Every structure is written in structure tokens, then in C-alpha cells.
Amino acid sequence: MRVEDEIREKLQTAFAPRSLSVLDESEQHRGHAGYQEGGQSHFRVQIAADAFAELSRLQRHRAVHAALGADLIGRIHALALDISA
Numbered sequence: 001m002r003v004e005d006e007i008r009e010k011l012q013t014a015f016a017p018r019s020l021s022v023l024d025e026s027e028q029h030r031g032h033a034g035y036q037e038g039g040q041s042h043f044r045v046q047i048a049a050d051a052f053a054e055l056s057r058l059q060r061h062r063a064v065h066a067a068l069g070a071d072l073i074g075r076i077h078a079l080a081l082d083i084s085a
Helices: 003-015 057-074
Strands: 019-024 042-048 078-084
Touching: 003 019, 003 042, 003 057, 057 078
Parallel strands: 042 078
Antiparallel strands: 019 042
16 A cells, blocks of 8 residues: 555544545655655645644644554655644
8 A cells, every 4th residue: 555545544544534635745855865766755744624623733743643653654754744623
């Protein structure tokens, strides 16, 4: 399974978001640190879910990282998050 699909699946399961966008931006980082041939290293996630309503920005980021898990986070070089309630 592609990393992009794993991210989407885990976030869908954890937060049942109203909207979710997972973009693989790896190609934009060709030649930079962390780039790997074939992509799947740099991602931008936009997610909106009621679960984030009472959380601070830091708590939201921690919740997303926890939902993705250490193994998946360890395979990602860069993860840009736009999280809203």
C-alpha cells in the first residue's frame, strides 16, 4: 500500500473527518534532503474534523501523529499539517 493511502486510511479511521486531502509533494523536493526516488516522502495533509474542536494547535498535531503511528511517521521525511475543527 502506498504511504499516501496509509495516511488517508488511518486519519479516516481515527477522526471521521468532514474533509481530508492528502497530497504527495515529494516530486517538488527532488534534489533536497529526504527525497527518495518514487516519491512517498513529503506530504501535505489538510483535515477538518469535529474531534479537533477542543484541542490546541499542538494537541491537534500530536493527535494526528499518534493516529499515524511511529512506524508510518518514521517513513515520512516531511509532513505539513493544516488541521481545523
